[in-house]
Amino acid sequence: MSKLYLHDTLSRKKKKFEEIKPGEVGLYTCGPTVYNYAHIGNLRTYIFEDILKRVLKYNGYKVKHVMNITDVGHLTGNMDMGEDKLEKGARREGKTAWEIAKFYEKAFINDLKKLNIEMPDKWTRATEYIDEQINLIKVLENKGYTYKTSDGIYYDTSKFKNYNKLSHLDIETLREGARVEKNEEKKNPTDFALWKFSPHGKKRQMEWESPWGIGFPGWHIECSAMSMAELGDNLDIHCGGIDHINIHHTNEIAQSEAAYPDKNFFNYWLHGAFLNIQGGKKMAKSDDNFLTLQNTFLDKNIDPLVYRFACLQTHYRKPMEYSEEAMKNAEKGLNHLKNQFRNFGEISGKVSEEFKSKFLEEINNNLNMPKALAVVQEMLKSDLSNEDKKATLLEFDSEILGVGITDLDIKVGDDIKILEQQRLKARKEKNWQESDRLRDEIEDMGYIVEDSKDGMRIIRK
Ligand code: AMP
Ligand code: ZN
Numbered sequence: 001m002s003k004l005y006l007h008d009t010l011s012r013k014k015k016k017f018e019e020i021k022p023g024e025v026g027l028y029t030c031g032p033t034v035y036n037y038a039h040i041g042n043l044r045t046y047i048f049e050d051i052l053k054r055v056l057k058y059n060g061y062k063v064k065h066v067m068n069i070t071d072v073g074h075l076t077g078n079m080d081m082g083e084d085k086l087e088k089g090a091r092r093e094g095k096t097a098w099e100i101a102k103f104y105e106k107a108f109i110n111d112l113k114k115l116n117i118e119m120p121d122k123w124t125r126a127t128e129y130i131d132e133q134i135n136l137i138k139v140l141e142n143k144g145y146t147y148k149t150s151d152g153i154y155y156d157t158s159k160f161k162n163y164n165k166l167s168h169l170d171i172e173t174l175r176e177g178a179r180v181e182k183n184e185e186k187k188n189p190t191d192f193a194l195w196k197f198s199p200h201g202k203k204r205q206m207e208w209e210s211p212w213g214i215g216f217p218g219w220h221i222e223c224s225a226m227s228m229a230e231l232g233d234n235l236d237i238h239c240g241g242i243d244h245i246n247i248h249h250t251n252e253i254a255q256s257e258a259a260y261p262d263k264n265f266f267n268y269w270l271h272g273a274f275l276n277i278q279g280g281k282k283m284a285k286s287d288d289n290f291l292t293l294q295n296t297f298l299d300k301n302i303d304p305l306v307y308r309f310a311c312l313q314t315h316y317r318k319p320m321e322y323s324e325e326a327m328k329n330a331e332k333g334l335n336h337l338k339n340q341f342r343n344f345g346e347i348s349g350k351v352s353e354e355f356k357s358k359f360l361e362e363i364n365n366n367l368n369m370p371k372a373l374a375v376v377q378e379m380l381k382s383d384l385s386n387e388d389k390k391a392t393l394l395e396f397d398s399e400i401l402g403v404g405i406t407d408l409d410i411k412v413g414d415d416i417k418i419l420e421q422q423r424l425k426a427r428k429e430k431n432w433q434e435s436d437r438l439r440d441e442i443e444d445m446g447y448i449v450e451d452s453k454d455g456m457r458i459i460r461k
Helices: 040-058 085-093 097-114 130-142 171-178 219-231 242-259 305-312 324-343 353-363 369-381 386-401 414-428 432-444
Strands: 005-008 013-016 024-029 062-069 122-125 146-149 152-155 192-197 215-217 237-241 268-272 275-277 447-452 455-460
Touching: 005 268, 024 040, 024 219, 040 062, 040 237, 040 268, 040 275, 040 305, 040 353, 040 386, 062 097, 062 219, 085 097, 122 219, 130 146, 130 152, 130 192, 130 215, 130 219, 130 242, 152 242, 171 242, 192 219, 192 242, 215 219, 219 242, 237 242, 242 268, 305 324, 305 369, 324 386, 353 369, 353 386, 369 386, 414 432, 414 455, 432 447
Parallel strands: 024 062, 024 237, 062 122, 237 268
Antiparallel strands: 005 013, 146 152, 152 192, 192 215, 447 455
């Protein structure tokens, strides 16, 4: 079996994957802050992580996957300033912060299911690990890494050697980035809150007693405390989007390795590139018009797995640009694949060892999904029997791709409906040339057009 290679942000290299405990992998993926719907940019990162987990399993590893739900402590400014995003969401919707968290957590899980993303073995909610977070802060306090300001307990980043080891930026550049939010009481701009006090004379909806006063944990401490609590000695792989490198993950490493210097806080760090909107701008929750799975796919009757398929066509370390055009092409490609699968007849063949090993080589080369999809195409064009093609495609899809190849219910999307209306109009106007052109266009998208004297019928190929 070919070896698995993964690109590690920490060493900036593609490294052969070696687990800590034989045959087991601990995987921690930073989860959502549940104050709003996930946008399809966030979902791109979760799709990449799902592929990683499936690839690990396909290589025979037993994976323990933990994902957090940030339901407290993530402030609107990333550097411990501003309002708690959950409390802000609660104000926006006239609900409690707890209701907001519950509602958006459910919406998030629904999105994952629609994208065929396997559920983690363990969900960890920040509000359910307050003791673990307090204990970790106590360890840091005992070791002299903390100091107190008027609004909380802070981590002194100047005391941690190699604070920049994940970002590979010089300290001054990191400090410059952190100066965006001014906090005169911090010793260094990169210092961050471990525990924040509830504002004087004001009761927060989410707050807890602590040795330092009533308040709530900072955002970074949750991932350190929860990953160590749940993965114990299996601190193998930690993932997130690239925006987490310079602050969130840098701070997680600083806290965890300051508290427990004898072991690496995760051996491999993998980061997914952004989904951008046209023009190269990052899709962000703070922009109010972000795209969700609901408004971009489900409302338009487009199968969400079209998005998954589109994501697989770009390597996870490369930026991807969203456009309707790209989604239309992905829909066409996916429908074509499903039609081929359907037309191969019974599933009575066997998986081709030759193509399985080619496929494995690509997915094991730092999850090169575009190349893995090229292997799928090569296999489909090869002289394998239809039965073997069907069995091979089925295995690739059920184990890794997850694009729902067996789902024969191809939806007639809005695009087709629009073309249908245009063609009916052309026919009424006896514009046969346009009518033929539109028929070709619909057929190119994987459908058959049948004309009758009463109108026309569009069916799957
Ligand atoms: P958040 O809910 O903002 O903490 O983000 C959840 C996950 O989505 C994190 O791993 C982020 O790094 C990632 N993320 C945020 N914006 C984007 C984007 N535009 N494209 C891809 N991933 C993103
Ligand atoms: Zn995290």
